[in-house]
Amino acid sequence: MLAIRWMIVGRHKQLRPSILSVQSPPYTSAAAIESERTIKGGPRHDWTKDEINSIYHSPILDLLYHGAQVHRHAHNFREVQQCTLLSIKTGGCTEDCSYCPQSSRYDTGVKPHRLMSKDAVLQAAQRAKEAGSTRFCMGAAWRDTVGRKTNFSHILEYVKEIRDMGMEVCCTLGMLEKQQALELKKAGLTAYNHNLDTSREYYPNVITTRSYDERLETLQHVRDAGINVCSGGIIGLGEAEEDRVGLLHTLATLPTHPESVPINALLAVKGTPLQDQKPVEIWEMIRMIATARIVMPKAMVRLSAGRVRFSMPEQALCFLAGANSIFTGEKLLTTPNNDFDVDQLMFKVLGLNPKPPSFSDDDSQALEAENCEEVASSSG
Template sequence: MFGAIRHQIRKSSTSAAIRNDWTREQIGKIYHMPLIELVFRAATVHRQFHDPRKIQQCTLLSIKTGGCTEDCKYCSQSSRYSTGVKASRLMKVEDIMEKAHIAKAKGSTRFCMGSAWRDLNGRTRTFKNILEVIKQVRALNMEVCVTLGMLDEHQAKDLKDAGLTAYNHNLDTSPEYYPKIISTRSYDERLNTIDNIRKAGIKVCSGGILGLGEKEQDRIGLIHSLANMPSHPESVPINALVPIPGTPIGDMVKKPVGFHSFLRAIATARICMPKTIIRFSAGRTQFSETEQVMAFMAGANSVFTGEKMLTTPSVTWDQDSQLFHKWGFHNLESFEYDEGAEEPNFTLPPKNRFRPDHAEALKAARPQLEAQGLAM
């Protein structure tokens, strides 16, 4: 029944077009619609291209924490600020894979890894270990995404050959506001890395952070930059700033971004980038359950869930399991959505969140799960 309704919507005169020629004025008019109308239009577009019952669970692991030389004014991992985050070496391959097994067993279908450094230059052995991890995570039939700083074309190709699904490289904010947030890496350098990712055939994951002290025109400018890329990012994470004491912005910001502003950004991104997976990312813990569901209605269809998000709090797997059950959501499986098809390649939702083919992953992860009191 739902499939027939979705087909009728896709054939209707209101069907959204995939565009890469948005003006800021056009995006601004969308962003400033009456909120109830904006959410309705975003929800309509969402249903044209996605199953609104499906939300992907992703887990983000910091595989190399702290000691970064960049000066991102919001980041707890910069060596320039006193935030209490200690610099560490790259995690061992077996330790990373233990976390990946736990994530899969608990329901995550995309495993993301982040490292705190500017780029991969001079990190030959480290890069080889990361390539090995990528191969092993893909062997679990999970999507795998990494964020490793700036990349050249050769590094991007090596990541592609290892089986990398996607590379995260956020723009953070508008081109105009960006210099007030970061001085050690330019906006053009970020765009150049994204070009190298795309040339290698890796899916682009790129979004931004709300609550950095930016104005509404900067949020519009961020969406404008993303929506006018040669092809829309496969996924766009939208983060609500988690203020970290000791960082310039963490000390400056007195209150988190309001939910209405966050909702406007989600809905506008959905309308401007209809096929993109909109990832409701950092800061989700500051929003109520009802507010989170409102964001899903407006087009967000991915969340980060697990023990933590790099160095900040995360909604747990058990909390999301309860939310999914209560509101009728189901997990978007790894590689379930084929963005190249004219019609989305949806499958029926599984009857159980924990599937039989997760048994092997759970068995491997059981010692760690039992140690943390998480065994099922």
């Protein structure tokens, strides 16, 4: 509002307006309010859907700015982790996930392959490390790991050897039982990925062969075993914005927030039921990333599948909003990914710094003790 006072000017006592001050109308957004609370009070787990919905629907520039504020408070804001995801067992999955080209129910041209050999996996991990990746993720197209004793034993070996290379190790193998999670932890697994994909309400429209509660049960087994949880979702499945809010609400109200929250944009694959879905727009990604950053401040928010569709300036907005991890390499399981040289150029242009691997003290001490025992037994 303009505060105006009339002044008497000159001998003829003319009245002229004088502007005393210029004040903006009282206005603030949910993103501004909640980001300030997050910075002052730290992570919370009692978010309501209405609170998250208000953040998500804040003006986009406000959301960008305040997501960036929380990000700078909780993280080294120019540090971005590079991860590599390898499909170690491709195709032939019995699940009916509507977005997935690896389902045996859809004709997508993806041919089933057996579990990759140890040498092939370790070579891929070494190449990823040399290219700057500090986390190596292995994915197998399985509904679960029940009845896969031999293959699971091989994967435990892969985990141990890749961890010995000084890399974080992540797996996504479908549903896990409690004992299998404990075995993966013992082998040195850093994180386990098991996405919720979407809201509980919309979930049956996407998948019918695995329930939402089964997904949450796997996350609990992972958490109980002391493994970091990596869980996020996919946007562009035909869901409404309230479903995106619902997904974030489920993750943000877990007793412990996931250490990693991947935000994926659907890459529609011909032959799947979702082949005709329109591409996700950058503004949709920014809303998800910034909201996730505000409600789960300490999580690694991963700019994941679909990044290949976004330009460097668009990705820069995602990093500004709060993303601090990407997947590098030619493919993400079976879908295309960004070119290595283009990513290196992006890091240079944007002034991004590669994030080093991070291990808990307990993990490092346990592995060191185990290695010492192996040396002692071999020398004895």
